[in-house]
Amino acid sequence: MSAEVSDDPLVRVDITRTKDQEFTAFVRDAGPYLYKTALFLSGDPHRAEELVQATFERSYRSWHKARDGEPRAYARRILLNLRIDGWRRSRGEVVSDVVPVGSIAGPDDGVAVRDEVMRALSLLPVSQRRVVVLRHLLDLTEEQTARELGIALGTVKSANARGIARLREIFEEGAR
Structure with a gap:
């Protein structure tokens, strides 16, 4: 990838980034999104980190293809395939029903809500959860x-x- 930098319209300077620089910028930008995706799909922070690392490793190996299109979508597809493969290998897997809540600072903190959503998602069949x-x-x-x-x-x-429909039932049961 190259970027044109110039104050003078008659001068053209191309700055070419290396594959590693491009990929490092991608990791910085897409990392939180991919981690959130992996966490919702796996229900386990450690498994989510492993999925993201494996996703980055595979994305890097095929970076020439990923960068020509939508790198985030390309990486998301890899992450999803990795998770689906994991589901296939461990049929009947129970998603962790414990998501580390940490300290809840106040009513604006969304951690408790995320925990509740994660617990509800863990009760769905894998096909519906995906x-x-x-x-x-x-x-x-x-x-x-x-x-x-x-x-x-x-x-x-x-x-x-x-x-x-099942999530509604789960949340209604929890509200009682």
């Missing part, structure tokens, strides 16, 4: 979700509807 996370926590469209997961649009719609 769709709900992509649709509502990552704000992907139904079509994007179907493409990311490699499933039919109708499957996304039904899994989303069932997942949201």
Whole structure:
């Protein structure tokens, strides 16, 4: 990638960044987003860190492809594939129902809310959890979700509807 820098319109200076510099900037920008995604998909902070590290490693190896398109979407797809592979290897896995809350400083702190959402998500079947996370926590469209997961649009719609209905039940039960 190169950037043009000049105060004089007649002078053109190209500054070329190396692959490592480009990737380092990408890691800095996309890291928090990918970690949040991994945390919602795995329910475990340590597993989320492992997923993000594996995602960065794979993204770096194919950086020439990733940087030509949407690097964040490319990395998200890698992360999702890694998580799906993990689900396949450990069918029946129970997502940790303990998310470290830390100290809750006050009513504006969203940690308690995140904890409640994580616990509710952990109760969903894996197929519904994947769709709900992509649709509502990552704000992907139904079509994007179907493409990311490699499933039919109708499957996304039904899994989303069932997942949201189940989450409502879980939150209503908790409110009692």
